[in-house]
Amino acid sequence: MVDTTAAHSDERLLRVGAASRLLARPDTGAFLGALAVFGLFAIFAHSAGWVGLADAAQWTDQSAQYGIVAVPVALLMIGGEFDLSAGVMVGSSGLLLGLLGTRAHMEIWPAIVLVLLFGAAVGLVNGITVIKTRLPSFIVTLGTFFILQGVNAAGTLKITGTVSIENIDSTPGFGSAYRLFSSTVWSPYDFKVKVIWWIGLTAAGTWLLTRTRFGNWIYGVGGDPVAARNVGVPVALTKVALFVLTSMTAALLGVIEALELRSTQANEGVGREFIFIIAAVVGGCLLTGGYGSVVGTSFGAAILGMASIGIILAGWDSNWTYTFLGAILVLAVLMNAAFRARATRSRL
Amino acid sequence: MGSELHHGLSEEELEELDGGRVDRRGLLLRGGVAAAGLTMLGSPAAAFAARAGSTAKTTKLAVVTHGDTGSFWSVFKAGVDQATRDLKGRGVKVTQVYANNDVAKQVAGINTAIAAKVDVIATSVPDASALKGPLSNAAKKGIEIITVNSGEDAFDNVPAIQKTFETHVGQDEEVAGEGAGRQFNAAGAKSVVVVIHEASNSGLTERAAGVKKTFHGKTSTLLIPNAKSDIPGTVAKVKAYFARNHGTDALLGLDPDVTVPCIAAAPHGTKIGTFDLNGDVIKNLESGKMLFAIDQQQYLQGYLPVVFSVLFVNNLNTVGGGKPILTGPGIVNRANAARVAALAKAGTR
Numbered sequence: 001m002v003d004t005t006a007a008h009s010d011e012r013l014l015r016v017g018a019a020s021r022l023l024a025r026p027d028t029g030a031f032l033g034a035l036a037v038f039g040l041f042a043i044f045a046h047s048a049g050w051v052g053l054a055d056a057a058q059w060t061d062q063s064a065q066y067g068i069v070a071v072p073v074a075l076l077m078i079g080g081e082f083d084l085s086a087g088v089m090v091g092s093s094g095l096l097l098g099l100l101g102t103r104a105h106m107e108i109w110p111a112i113v114l115v116l117l118f119g120a121a122v123g124l125v126n127g128i129t130v131i132k133t134r135l136p137s138f139i140v141t142l143g144t145f146f147i148l149q150g151v152n153a154a155g156t157l158k159i160t161g162t163v164s165i166e167n168i169d170s171t172p173g174f175g176s177a178y179r180l181f182s183s184t185v186w187s188p189y190d191f192k193v194k195v196i197w198w199i200g201l202t203a204a205g206t207w208l209l210t211r212t213r214f215g216n217w218i219y220g221v222g223g224d225p226v227a228a229r230n231v232g233v234p235v236a237l238t239k240v241a242l243f244v245l246t247s248m249t250a251a252l253l254g255v256i257e258a259l260e261l262r263s264t265q266a267n268e269g270v271g272r273e274f275i276f277i278i279a280a281v282v283g284g285c286l287l288t289g290g291y292g293s294v295v296g297t298s299f300g301a302a303i304l305g306m307a308s309i310g311i312i313l314a315g316w317d318s319n320w321t322y323t324f325l326g327a328i329l330v331l332a333v334l335m336n337a338a339f340r341a342r343a344t345r346s347r348l
Numbered sequence: 349m350g351s352e353l354h355h356g357l358s359e360e361e362l363e364e365l366d367g368g369r370v371d372r373r374g375l376l377l378r379g380g381v382a383a384a385g386l387t388m389l390g391s392p393a394a395a396f397a398a399r400a401g402s403t404a405k406t407t408k409l410a411v412v413t414h415g416d417t418g419s420f421w422s423v424f425k426a427g428v429d430q431a432t433r434d435l436k437g438r439g440v441k442v443t444q445v446y447a448n449n450d451v452a453k454q455v456a457g458i459n460t461a462i463a464a465k466v467d468v469i470a471t472s473v474p475d476a477s478a479l480k481g482p483l484s485n486a487a488k489k490g491i492e493i494i495t496v497n498s499g500e501d502a503f504d505n506v507p508a509i510q511k512t513f514e515t516h517v518g519q520d521e522e523v524a525g526e527g528a529g530r531q532f533n534a535a536g537a538k539s540v541v542v543v544i545h546e547a548s549n550s551g552l553t554e555r556a557a558g559v560k561k562t563f564h565g566k567t568s569t570l571l572i573p574n575a576k577s578d579i580p581g582t583v584a585k586v587k588a589y590f591a592r593n594h595g596t597d598a599l600l601g602l603d604p605d606v607t608v609p610c611i612a613a614a615p616h617g618t619k620i621g622t623f624d625l626n627g628d629v630i631k632n633l634e635s636g637k638m639l640f641a642i643d644q645q646q647y648l649q650g651y652l653p654v655v656f657s658v659l660f661v662n663n664l665n666t667v668g669g670g671k672p673i674l675t676g677p678g679i680v681n682r683a684n685a686a687r688v689a690a691l692a693k694a695g696t697r
Contacts (some may be wrong), residue, residue: 048592055591061584091577162419164605166628257580263628265605270577308581312588318571319547 024343026284027296029335033282033328034299034306041310048313053189055313060191063305064198066272067298068253070279071198071205072246074297077280078209079239080222080289081130081137083246085122085144086276090269092148093119093254094165095156098264101171103159108173112255119251120244122148127240137243149270156266166263174259182260194256198298201249205294218242223290278325279304282332284340291340303328406439407661409654410461413472413497416448419626420646424497426695427650438658451478458482461491467661468492470517470653473499484508492660496649498551500672514660515668517652519644519676521551525558527677528600528621531640532563535619537598539566541589545575545582545606552602555623559600568596579609586613604629604641611637625680625692633685643688644676647696 022028041050049055069086076083093115100111126144130137156163168174181197184190209215217238220228229235250269258264282300285292307328311321411428415421425444432442443464445457451474459482461469469486473479473495483493484506493513495502500516503509532540540563542556553569560567570589575582590596590613598619601607607622611632614620622629623642632638652673659665667673680688691697 045592048588055588058584058588058591062581065578065581065584087577157416157418161422162626164626261579261609263609265576265579267577268579271574272578309584309588312570312585313592315592318585321571322573 027293030283030296030299033332034302037303037306045313057189057191059306059309060195063302064194067198067301069250070276070297070301071201072249073276074280074285076242076246077285078222078292079218079242084141084273086250087269087273088145088148089250090254093251094258094264097258098165098168108171108177119248123244123247127243131236152266163266169262178259181256202298284336407658408466409442409468409657410466411470412445412457414474415446424646424650427647431651431654451475462486468657470494472497473502476502487512494653516672517649521554522558524677525555526562529559529562537619539596540598541596542569542600544571547573583613586610630689640681643678645678648675
């Protein structure tokens with residue numbers, strides 16, 4: 001952790017009240033923010049059924065679209081690194097799945113395994129490049145982002161003559177994969193299965209971060225890599241693993257989207273890398289690493305999803321969407337900073 | 349460019365011919381002198397043209413666009429190529445540059461065309477300010493200018509370019525929107541939502557304005573910034589729109605990549621139209637899930653400038669009368685979808 005004033009000998013004996021403990025959590029701000037945004041639309045989008053489950057199926061769909069990849073992006077940020085290629089990876093993976101299924105005529109399941117391995121490979125390249133060159137991951141993954149964006153556009157055009165790969169549902173075994181990744185549950189509300197994936201990944205990410213040794217390593221390498229190395233944390237391994245995890249999860253979302261739409265656009269996912277980072281920041285992760293929360297990040301994704309759907313349901317002018325999202329971001333970060341200041345003060 | 353392209357005239361003679369005369373009358377004189385020179389010098393091209401029973405002037409046209417080699421522009425290029433083949437007997441030489449949205453490359457293409465002393469430049473204008481300089485230079489040299497695809501009205505207030513500006517060949521976005529509005533009227537729609545998938549593309553809002561002009565019912569717009577890089581999110585937003593607006597019974601998408609996935613988001617029986625064609629659109633038109641598609645027929649945008657150039661160089665004909673030549677909206681619906689599909693396969697639609 002970044003708290004360098006921890007030398008105080010009696011800080012562990014300090015009694016902290018329940019409210020203080022709650023406010024000291026990194027995800028409290030995002031939780032309160034999510035409640036506030038939900039409440040806002042419960043008032044303004046009430047007539048469109050905001051409080052009901054049909055609307056929830058819509059905004060959770062959009063939130064899952066952000067949240068699935070925001071979870072590993074948050075872990076990576078806590079580990080002190082960025083991945084700007086996480087957005088474009090969604091498109092690359094979907095395109096690859098389409099190519100394997102419709103051009104190489106593979107069965108869907110081996111194709112999905114290959115796509116996930118492709119994700120792992122990209123993550124490995126990102127991670128090893130960052131470790132070996134000691135360049136900021138911001139730059140390295142920006143390079144990967146642009147390279148993949150070019151490959152997506154040029155490759156798709158070369159192979160199909162258009163900017164998308166269609167008819168992915170002609171892949172043998174499509175139905176079984178569709179059910180697992182992209183179908184809907186709970187008729188008549190029809191929640192997307194990807195919402196379950198999102199919640200599942202949030203739980204898994206939280207467990208990984210807070211209940212395992214690897215989780216401690218993540219905090220360690222993000223907070224102070226030198227100190228972490230000195231106490232025996234495998235810094236390089238931890239960071240590379242986080243990059244691999246991020247790219248693989250982006251590949252998973254690519255698979256989910258390609259199956260859902262039965263086609264993939266060459267520019268799918270581009271621009272979403274910042275949405276993932278925004279979700280993590282709203283969720284209480286620090287840009288400097290070493291601090292943050294997976295649950296908070298998923299609340300962040302929920303806020304962004306609710307806002308983009310809620311604006312339409314409230315009948316507001318959708319031209320203002322970005323302004324609204326920007327305001328939410330600033331408010332959330334201010335709130336997080338205030339809570340964090342309180343948390344650090346209370347430990348002194 | 350070799351001397352063969354200059355019909356055997358020396359550089360000095362060409363310079364003299366080019367010198368200063370930029371009005372149409374000047375061009376007329378120049379054309380006559382050049383034709384006379386050609387007859388006297390008897391270049392191979394002139395001999396060929398004479399055999400074909402035509403005037404003895406090879407038309408030199410440079411097609412310089414911001415396009416790529418994707419599905420849209422490949423159809424445009426097919427139009428240029430076919431027209432070049434069809435008019436071979438009249439003597440026409442066409443060079444083509446596709447700048448792939450690289451303005452610098454497009455400017456370089458125009459400058460190359462000026463240096464090669466072409467008769468006509470046909471160019472798209474995605475960025476009027478960047479092309480103003482080079483096209484003014486072209487006009488100064490007396491090169492006829494035709495804009496294609498995009499750029500209608502772009503140089504209305506640039507006298508330097510107007511000197512030799514002939515016409516624009518393209519689809520007027522607003523007129524195309526008006527066509528869509530009429531289609532919805534014919535289908536008896538009451539309230540249409542136009543999904544605008546990019547925030548900073550004025551062409552898209554012009555389309556929506558056109559719909560509003562002709563559609564008898566209520567026209568609303570739904571802006572979804574960067575819709576094309578989050579298609580599942582776009583579908584969720586359109587679904588939310590229909591949940592909020594129960595009276596909406598029609599949807600117009602301005603790009604097939606947005607419209608086709610949104611079919612699933614609209615309630616059953618919604619009348620759905622789209623701009624532009626692709627394989628999925630034709631499938632949905634044939635099955636009746638989609639009502640119509642607006643086709644801007646870019647094949648014409650490639651074909652017609654070649655014809656216009658030949659007519660201008662040989663006969664000093666100009667078309668348009670100061671108005672654009674509209675290539676759209678061509679309407680594709682269930683009635684002609686199968687035939688258009690066959691043509692699309694052949695690469696001309």
